[in-house]
Amino acid sequence: MLRRLNGHLKWKLFYRITFVSIIPIVVFGFFLYRYLQDQTNDKYNDYTQRLVQQITSNLDSNMQELDKIITPVYYSDELTDLLMGTGKFDYFSNYKLLTGVFYNSIYSRNSIYDLELFNLQGDRVIAVNGSLTTGKEAEEEWFRDTLAQKGERHIFLERVAREGREDFVVSMSRAIYDLNAFTIIGVIRVNENQREIKQNLLDVQMDYDSDVAVLTDGGELVYSSNSELVDSRSLDGLMEDVAGATGSVSDNRAMLNGSPYLLAMRESPYSGFKVVLLTPESEVLKESDRVKNYFSYFLVIYLLTTLGIALGLAHHISKPIVQIRGKMKSVEQENFDVRAEVRGTDEIAQLSKGFNQMVKQIDSLIHEKYAMKLHKREAELKVLQNQINPHFLNNSLSSIIGLLQSGGAPQSGANDAAIRMIASLSHIFRYNLDTHEQTVRLADELGNAKHYLALQQIRFDDRLDCRFEIEEGCLDCEALKMSLQPLIENAIIHGVEPKRGTGEVLIYARKRDSFLIVGIADNGAGMAEERLAEINELLQTGAEEQRSLADREAGVFNVNARVQLLYGDEYGLSLRSNEETGEGVVAELQLPFKPSRSVSASPTRQH
Structure with missing residues (x-):
């Protein structure tokens, strides 16, 4: 307690003012008492x-x-x-x-x-x-x-x-x-x-x-x-x-x-x-004792008065400094709206004005930096989003060309399949070109995914089976635009395509606590647990130098980066083995469970 008081500016000032005030009067009183004692002795001698x-x-x-x-x-x-x-x-x-x-x-x-x-x-x-x-x-x-x-x-x-x-x-x-x-x-x-x-x-x-x-x-x-x-x-x-x-x-x-x-x-x-x-x-000493008593009374009164004045002065001087210190603590808690109210023209008032100006400049710089960070994040999101288009466009055009070059008669249905692919591709590009919003309703994102799966089913000649399991209340939740297509594409290319026989892709959405969980599960070739752990670690740490080594999972990292840039590090993507089928991989996207502000132009029907 005493150490805490000694460290307080108010009590430091109090001790110093008291010391400076009392020492002179004590010294003066000592010599005055000696003088009066000598006077008493001289009086008695006379x-x-x-x-x-x-x-x-x-x-x-x-x-x-x-x-x-x-x-x-x-x-x-x-x-x-x-x-x-x-x-x-x-x-x-x-x-x-x-x-x-x-x-x-x-x-x-x-x-x-x-x-x-x-x-x-x-x-x-x-x-x-x-x-x-x-x-x-x-x-x-x-x-x-x-x-x-x-x-x-x-x-x-x-x-x-x-x-x-x-x-x-x-x-x-x-x-x-x-x-x-x-x-x-x-x-x-x-x-x-x-x-x-x-x-x-x-x-x-x-x-x-x-x-x-x-x-x-x-x-x-x-x-x-x-x-x-x-x-x-x-x-x-x-x-x-x-x-x-x-x-x-x-x-x-x-x-x-x-x-x-x-x-x-x-x-x-x-x-x-x-x-x-x-x-x-x-x-003989009665008179000197009387003087000593008078001086003692005076010293006590002087001491109490000095202590009161010293305490008042210390409080008056330290109060604005303590106020500034309290405002500084608020600034340390990232509250930049505080201002020190110290009036006057002395050094403390100048310090207060300097503090207010400093806080104002810091607040302005932080807002500028925050705005720059938002612009940078939006730019990064657009870059990541645009990185999806070349991959998808290349795969889709290759499938259409393959259908048109198959040499079959019109009655064979190849042309119809090509037309359906072009229509779905047109829908997907129209959906993707609408860049005025980064988030959409989950229903819209699922509709776009269905058009993508329709393209892939034609391409795989019915070797691809797709299912949707969506919990009630999830369709109107907010989802990141163009987040499901890269994950479905990754599941088909790296899971279903290498597999012999019919491949299956399950898309589900459910609520877990305060999160919206959207998953894409396949029954494909799967992935080693060590590789899954390595990828999950990269997804959590976000190490750029390690991402460049994972070209095969570029779409996974792109989606994860977009989610974390938009919502924060507690959200994002994770991979795990498909324990229900015993084969394949499950990619789960964790988003905040909140209603979307976007309005769908045409509701997508669930299959």
């Missing part, structure tokens, strides 16, 4: 760079605000005197003054958890909302790290307990120097509530459903917008991914809670904290 920069900026601003709380008292003489313990009166005065400053700093910002001042031994000198300390702050890691910073800011994450609960605070501490001796005399620390950081950090616009995590430079979790996603238990794995993370989306991926996330990181130059942006990969 988004992450902007967002982490904004969050980092907010974080730095928050740390700078903490620094502003420390800075006003950092360089005050009262702070130095208080830590140095210079004068009792001055100590209380300075304590009171600094405590007021600390209170003002705390209550000006809700996010400040507490503010503390420690001496070099780690004892807390001033504490506003201060939580309970261990009393051994000098031994704490944060205290030692602050001293090691030598006056630089030290920002860290600390766990504190207050009112029965544990909180995390972001602390900033600095070592305090005696500016005269340039030695460390204490430490100041401000703590900010971790829960208050969210308000400052996340005051940004997010285009994606992203989460933010803030880590210290040591890897401690300062803040997480999604505690279920990022907590202290997932920090180890997250830190490995953050270690090489940048703002690019293409290379930074992490698996969190079994789902892929894209990472972007920026480190604060002020605090050293790392701001990590985590965006679900599905969120």
